[in-house]
Each structure stands twice: as structure tokens, then as C-alpha cells.
Amino acid sequence: MESLSLRKFSVIHKGLNYFPFSINTTWEANSAVALYGPSGTGRTSWLLSIGGLMSPSTGEVFIEGRGGQRPLKPRDIGVGPIRDLIPLFPTLTIEEHIKMHIRLFRAGSIKQRTHQLLQNWRLETVKDQRVMDVNRHLRMRAGIAVALAHQPHLLLLDDPEEGMTGSEWQHLWADLSETIAQYSMILITTTMREETVKLCSHHLDFSQTTEAHP
């Protein structure tokens, strides 16, 4: 993938006056995009819509590469855990989760890929622990490892820094940066944490979104 293009893209929900209302943009590969703004401003809906998991109100999303332009496929995206909406299966171990994902996407040797992911995301020591039994930081790491199991072009993370200490987030971002540098573009939603926004190459500011008045 060389870039991700959004054409006249908008997600409008009843009850919200969105800002931005509609965008035309292209994000190059190996970049990080921050959708920032407070909770309830539609960031997650935009995230899912860009990833093709929800229908946008208008517009289209394309992947542009050597073969030209094409719509996103499920295999093109990896979605990290979204609290309450797309959590990891809490009773599966981290290793089982990764293996399941590799099997579903037929993403190469299960054993090797699992080992690689566990190692990359510093999860070897907790691989046999159930998701529900590890802390939020490890759970996010496990979620990212699972999301990257099939090596997607686009990684979607919803508030990845939530509940983490500054140190934890810095370590996680460092690992994410390596991943971005290798093969993926990353879209994250975040609150008004300035350091996160500064780390990203592109921003979509949802802070101006207000509740609609009848």
C-alpha cells in the first residue's frame, strides 16, 4: 500500500454537528493519523467507517498502490480492542487469541507467527494468561498483536493510551512506531493528549463537534 485516500468522506449521526463535516484527503503509508477530541464526538464512528466496519454517510475510502486504487478489504485492516464494542475474548489466553487470528486469516505458520508476535509485543511471559487476567496495558498490547497477526495495511486503535501511565504509553508507542515503519499505517483515536497528537503525522480534530440543537 502506498496511501489511503478518503473522498468526500463523512460520517453524520443524528444529534451531532460534526466538524469536520466532510473531508478529501490522502494519507501516505507508514504514517500515523490521530482522530482527537473528547469522548462522544464521533471519533470511533469515523475510525470504524474508515476501516470499512461501518458505512460512512458519504464518500469512499480507497487504498492506492502499485496496482492502482481499490476499496478496503477486511484483510487490509487490523482493529485493536475497542472497549465495550470489540473487546478481546476475555477467557481466551493471549496465545490462543493470536493463534485463532492467524488461523482465521491464514497468515502463515501459526507457530512462527505467534512466537514472533509474542516476542515483538513483549507478551511471552503472559502468553498463557487469559485476556481478562492481564492489566490494561498488556491487554492493549495483546490486542495490537492480535490485530497485526495477519499483517494488515491499516491498524485502527481506539484510545490506546487510555488507562496507561505515561511511561507505559511511551513504550507502547515506541513499539507501534516500529510497526508503522515496517508495513502499516496507523489510525488512532485519542483524547486531548497533546504528546500523542504531536507524535502523529496527520490529525483530524473533533474538538469542535457539538451536540445538535433541534
Added chain:
Amino acid sequence: MNIWTVTRTEWLRIFRDKITRLSLIAVIFVPLLYSGLYLYAFWDPYGSLEHLPVALVNEDAGGSKDGKTVQYGKDFVKSMKEDIQLDWHETDNNTAMQGVKGDTYYLVVRVPKDFTEDILSVEGDHPRSAQLNFTLNEGKNYITTQISKRLEGQIREKVSNEFTKEYVQNLLDIVGQSKGGINEAASAANQLADGVEELNDGIQKLKKGTDEASAATKQFTKGTSQLKTGLDKLADGLTKLDKEVSKLMGAAKNTQSQIQGSKKIKQFQTQLATAQKTFDQLQRIEGNIRRDLESLPENYPKLSSDSSYQEVMDQTKEWEDTSENLKTPLDQMENRLPTLLSTAATSGLSQVNQLTSSIHKLAQGANKLEKGADELDTGAKKLDKGMQKLSAGINDLAKGSKKLAAGNRQLGKKLSQAVANSKSPSDKLAPVFAEPVKTKEIRLFPVSQYGTGLAPYFLPLSLWVGSVMTFFVVPIYDARWKLAPHPPSITALGKYLALLPIGLLQALITGLVIHQGLGLPLKSTLAFYGFLMIIAWMSISIIGFLIIACGNGLGRLLSIVVLLLQLISSGGTFPVELLPSSVQAIHPFLPMTYAVNGLRDVIALDNPAGIRNSSLALLAFWLFTLCGWLFFQRRQFRPQDINNPT
């Protein structure tokens, strides 16, 4: 392949959590708990009636029969205790009534004071029915009331048969004593038949005599006809003679004036000879008639006393006397005529006058005789007709006497047979009379226990409840599966496959315990377990479809509503024909109808065609809802999913 990954992952999710594991085990046993406990508790309640407390109150004062004291109430109480398995409590009426109003007794059976007297009254002039009082407390327990009513019928039938047997025994003893009388009657009937046969012989003789009398009467009638003809001729002849004599008188008168003419005298003599000849002929005819008349009584003796006959005979005699008196002067006149003519024409004329007068009287007598002969002829004809009727009557009498003899013979035979047939002793006949008709129940596919009858109803019901509970343990919505690269129907199918072992275990464990533990009799064991498996898997499919199509809340609610509709419409308890028409209308459209019918076929009826049809119906419900479940899957999220994640 992904289907198996989904299925495997779902099982891992369950087994990695202790609470989910325990919940799942509980869910697997839910159908067993539901149907097993119920069927265990009510497997054979009618087999435990010896624990049902029933009060027995005997107030019977007894009575007297054939000089001996009898107490049928006491006998009844003893019989009930021995023959009907209940928890009998002999007590007084007040205690019994308080007990049935309270919690002590479910039924009170009371024998009233005049029970024996009423039974004995059958042999008196004012027979009465004996009474037994059953007191139920329907408000306390309806089912017990039904059981009590069944017992009431059983007791009533037993008591009625017992006493009817006794009545009939008495009657048959009396009939037995009358056998001698019947024998005598048979003998008398035979004697009567002998007498009638003798009577018939006499009638035959009488008939023969009557026939002879009838033949004689015919001859008599013929004779009277001949007599009548002869008298007719006699009357005609006398009339002619009267006319001739009248002419002779005229000639005599002329003779006086013409005495000298010999030619006229000769003419007179010729006429006189003619008259004499006619007179002789008359006398001969009269002689024949008289002989005929005299011979009649020989053939018919009763004629001698007949007044008409006597009158005819008297007339004949008078006429004969008169003709005899006439004959002499007529002969003298012929002989003396020449002298008389020559000497005393005048005195001759006088004699002619006398002759004329006598002949005239004779003619009158002949007319009277002819009239009498007419009456005799008419009477003889009536007599002949009467004899013919008499003969015909005797014929009928002969036939009737033959029939009477045959009838009496048959009566004697039948009476003898009746006596012979009544050789059976009264103690064998009495039970038959007491219970002349016994019902024979042919049970094609006997179901001996209450639980066996209810199992086809409770098993599908419990498997449905088990399926509803399964979806409380195994979540059907998992948004994470939307991230999978395959179509959502693959995920749905994988999830469904993950649920099948749960349904299978529910069916097998429930079936095994009901079959082996409670002893449910089966016509086809393999079909039973297979059918339970189909019901379980179909129930999961239907409920899963409802939840997918309508959402978690509404889907589960609908599954309970469908359960309730199936409870009332499946015909598991009362026949569907007895249900309201609205319930009958939904009967064919709900799967439990076919589950119940199919299980009945498997458990009791051994009906392969029924099993096949029910299985096909269940498979149709199964496949239809499974397809719906797969079809209603969504790949993408909706905005409301974000705000209200499931």
C-alpha cells in the same frame, strides 16, 4: 475451515472459564431437572394410593334376614379395607368431616344407619336403594378430587355387584325350588297332549259319522224332491180328475134327460173307466210317496220327531183314507152303472154328485199335501246345508285338535328342557346375573404409568427450556467476529456447531435418565435418542434465529412466548380436539406438536411412518430457522451499536 476455527474458539472460550463451565454443566442438566424431576415425582401416582388418607365411617345399624342378624355395613367396611388399597381410617362422622375439611383426609366414605335395612328391603313390598355417602373437598386438591371420584366409581361398582349377586342368588334359589313344579307342568302338558290326541280320534269318528249323515241327508233331500215331484203330479192328476168328475156330473145330468140314448151311456162308461184308471194311478203314486216318506227316518232318525214330517205323514194318511173310501164307490159305480143307468138314473145322479164332492175334497187334500211336501223339501235342503257346515266345522275342529296336541307336546318338551337347562347351580349363575356385561378393554399400545404418558410432552418442553438457558451461557453476539475475513454466516454456522454438543448432551443425558432411571418403556431406543437429539438441535436453531432476528431481549422473550404457545397447543395433555379453536388453529404451526407426536410414536406406538413424518416436520423447522439465523447476520456495525454495544 474457518467454521471449525470459530467452533473451536467458542469451546475454548467456554472451557477457559470456570463459571462458564459450571453454568454450561448446569444448562446441560436443565432439561433433565425439568422433565426428570417432574416425571420422577409423578411417574406413577396411582400406584401409591395406599398412602392417600381416606376416612371410613360405618353407622350401619344392621338388620335381620331369615331370622339371622346381618350387618352389611360391617361387611362392606371389611371388604373395602381388604380389596381397595387406600390409607383407610375408620372413624366417626364428625372426625371424618373435620378431617376432610382440614388436612387429614381427602375423602370420606360413610355407610348410613339404614344401609342393611335398605338392602334387605329388596325382598319386601317396598324396595329401596341402599346409599353410600362420599364426601370430597374439591377446593383442597383438584387432582385428588379426580382420584377420589375414580375411587368412588370403583367402590360403587364393587358394592353394587356384590349385593346384586346376593339378590340374584336368592332369586335363583327360589327358581331352583320351582323346578319340581315345572316338571309337573311338563308332565301335565304331555298328558294334555295325549288327551287332545284321543279327542282328535273321537273327532275323526264324529267326522266319519257326520260324513255318513251328510250323505244320508243328501239322499233324504233327493227323496223329498222326488216326493215333491210325485205330489205335484198327484195334485195335477186330482185336479184333472176333479175336472173329469165335474164333466161326469154334467154328463150325469145330461144322462137323466138322455137316459135313453145308449150311445151317450157308453160314452159315460168310457169316461168312468178313464176316471177309475186315473184314480188307480193316483193310488199307486200315493203308495210310492208313502213308502218313500216312511223310509226317510231309517236314514235320518231325527226326522221322526220333525213336525213338518209328521204333518206330511198325517196328510198322506188322510189322503190315503179318503182315496180308499173313494175307491169302493168308484168300483161299484163302474160295475153297477148299467143297472143304475137303467133303473135309477136319478139316484145315480145323486151318487155322482157325492163322488164329485169327494173328489173335490180329495183334490183339496192333495193341494195341502203338495204344500206340505214343499215345506219338507225346503227343510231337507236346509238340513243338507247345515250338515255341510257341520262337516266343515268338524274338519276345522280336527285340524285344531291336531295343532293343540302338537303344541302341548312342544310345551312339555320346552318345560323339560328348561328344567334340564337350569341345572347350573345358582352360585355360578348369580355372579353372571350380577355382572351380566363385562367390558373388555383392548389396549393396542398400553401405557401403564402416568409418567410414560406425560414423557412425550415433558421431554420436548424441557429441551426447549434447556435451549433457552443455553443462550444465557453462550453469547450469540460477538462483535469481534465481525473482524474475521469470512462472511458472517460462516461465523454463525461455527457458533451453531459449537452449540450442538450442548444440545446433544442435554438430549442424551435427559433421555438416558428417563429411559434407564425411571424405566420409560421404548419401542425403538435408537429412534428415541435420535428424536431427542433432533428436538434439542432444532430448539437451539429456532431460539438462535429469534435472538438474531429480533435482538437479545425481544428474541429471548419471543422464545418464551413460543414455549407458552407450544405448551397449550401441542396436545401433550388434553387432545387438541378439546382445546379452543384458536389454540387448535396454531397447533400445526409449532414444532412441539410434531415433537410430542413423534415421541409418542417412538415411546408407545411403534409407528415408523409417524416417526418419519414428525422427523421431517422437525427437520423443516430446523433447517428453516437455521437458514434464517445465517441469513440475518450483519457484517458492519450500526451507529446504535457504538452507543449501545451488546
